[in-house]
Amino acid sequence: MTLVFVETEDPATPATGGVQLTSAEAVTFARTRAAALDGGASGEAGAAAGADGSGSGDSGSSPLEVAVIGELTEAARDRLAHLGVARIHHIDSPDLHAYSAAAWAQALVDIAPAQGTILASGTPRGMEIMAHVAARLGARMAANVVAADDQGLLRQVLGGAAFERLRLSGAVRVLTIAGHACDPEDTTPSDPEVLTHSPAATEADLRTRVVRTEVEEADDTSGLTQAKVVVGAGRGVGSADGFGEVLELVDHLGGALGVSRVVTSLGWRPHAEQVGQTGSRIAPDVYIACGISGAIQHWAGVQGAKTIIAINTDEEATMVQRADYAIIGDLHEVVAAVNEEITRRRG
Numbered sequence: 512m513t514l515v516f517v518e519t520e521d522p523a524t525p526a527t528g529g530v531q532l533t534s535a536e537a538v539t540f541a542r543t544r545a546a547a548l549d550g551g552a553s554g555e556a557g558a559a560a561g562a563d564g565s566g567s568g569d570s571g572s573s574p575l576e577v578a579v580i581g582e583l584t585e586a587a588r589d590r591l592a593h594l595g596v597a598r599i600h601h602i603d604s605p606d607l608h609a610y611s612a613a614a615w616a617q618a619l620v621d622i623a624p625a626q627g628t629i630l631a632s633g634t635p636r637g638m639e640i641m642a643h644v645a646a647r648l649g650a651r652m653a654a655n656v657v658a659a660d661d662q663g664l665l666r667q668v669l670g671g672a673a674f675e676r677l678r679l680s681g682a683v684r685v686l687t688i689a690g691h692a693c694d695p696e697d698t699t700p701s702d703p704e705v706l707t708h709s710p711a712a713t714e715a716d717l718r719t720r721v722v723r724t725e726v727e728e729a730d731d732t733s734g735l736t737q738a739k740v741v742v743g744a745g746r747g748v749g750s751a752d753g754f755g756e757v758l759e760l761v762d763h764l765g766g767a768l769g770v771s772r773v774v775t776s777l778g779w780r781p782h783a784e785q786v787g788q789t790g791s792r793i794a795p796d797v798y799i800a801c802g803i804s805g806a807i808q809h810w811a812g813v814q815g816a817k818t819i820i821a822i823n824t825d826e827e828a829t830m831v832q833r834a835d836y837a838i839i840g841d842l843h844e845v846v847a848a849v850n851e852e853i854t855r856r857r858g
């Protein structure tokens with residue numbers, strides 16, 4: 512059996528609705544890789560797993576179960592039905608209203624399968640809770656998994672710069688799924704059974720818990736992580752005043768600006784716009800890297816892009832070598848010419 516811990520939207524405040532995008536990805540991952548996960552991804556290959564690890568999972572696999580802690584809104588229930596969930600464990604008790612990794616993890620341990628996989632999306636909260644779950648169950652854990660098939664699991668390591676293949680032994684295995692490992696995918700809507708649990712937490716488990724939440728406005732990165740087109744800008748723009756053409760291109764394409772760490776370290780742009788190992792990880796349809804060398808820490812955040820276009824004066828730059836398309840030239844001239852052409856064509 513596979514149990515997915517699902518985060519609802521806006522966990523810091525009373526639930527407002529649906530399921531977080533990353534959790535929808537994790538549920539889809541569990542459903543479409545069910546055969547491989549049921550097989551343990553530990554040697555006993557799942558019959559329905561495809562060569563790319565995307566087996567249908569609809570035949571012969573155990574029903575998909577999820578756990579939601581806190582309020583379960585109608586919107587969340589409906590979303591989970593469209594994601595093909597068979598059973599929702601709704602865990603709601605006053606002890607768990609404030610986030611506490613240990614207490615939330617224990618609530619999941621209480622309903623954990625004796626055999627199978629427990630997983631969550633690789634968000635800070637998903638990572639923290641799954642680590643507690645694995646420790647409490649004495650189970651083996653793999654973080655940042657991107658694929659599961661009859662070869663085992665594939666996970667990102669070194670900030671996404673490399674991949675590791677592995678198998679987890681044991682009756683129960685614990686995983687977190689890397690962001691963008693798969694797209695959320697609806698299926699024939701189910702009519703999930705809802706089981707309600709009201710566990711009491713121990714004093715020891717509640718010792719560390721959230722007592723206050725402050726939201727920093729400048730840190731909203733949702734536009735960047737969800738944009739279909741991201742225009743990246745690095746040191747090559749030259750100065751804080753060098754973003755004019757790039758921002759105009761962002762505007763033309765209805766995309767978002769993403770920058771390298773050099774740019775944020777120099778104070779040219781806010782950290783919320785940084786992509787990479789210590790910034791946001793993005794997976795747009797198109798990433799246009801302007802004046803970015805393609806350091807490994809930057810690459811870790813952009814390698815999920817479907818198409819990468821590099822604009823750089825140095826044809827030897829790593830970003831140029833790795834891009835699908837490259838334009839060798841001064842970014843200010845190249846981007847200005849692209850903007851001019853877009854304006855001309857749009858009349």
Ligand SMILES: Cc1cc2nc3c(=O)[nH]c(=O)nc-3n(C[C@H](O)[C@H](O)[C@H](O)COP(=O)(O)OP(=O)(O)OC[C@H]3O[C@@H](n4cnc5c(N)ncnc54)[C@H](O)[C@@H]3O)c2cc1C
Binds near residue numbers: 747789807822840
């Ligand atoms: C622990 C750690 C974490 C890190 N995390 C991140 C991270 O999350 N994100 C990140 O980006 N970096 C990160 N870094 C930094 C990373 O190693 C690089 O230093 C950084 O990505 C380089 O930024 P850059 O490409 O803008 O600058 P540079 O490496 O200096 O490259 C500038 C590029 O611009 C080109 N160029 C110059 N002028 C022009 C022009 N007029 N037109 C066109 N091209 C031009 C140059 O040829 C060059 O390729 C991290 C580093 C460490 C140690």
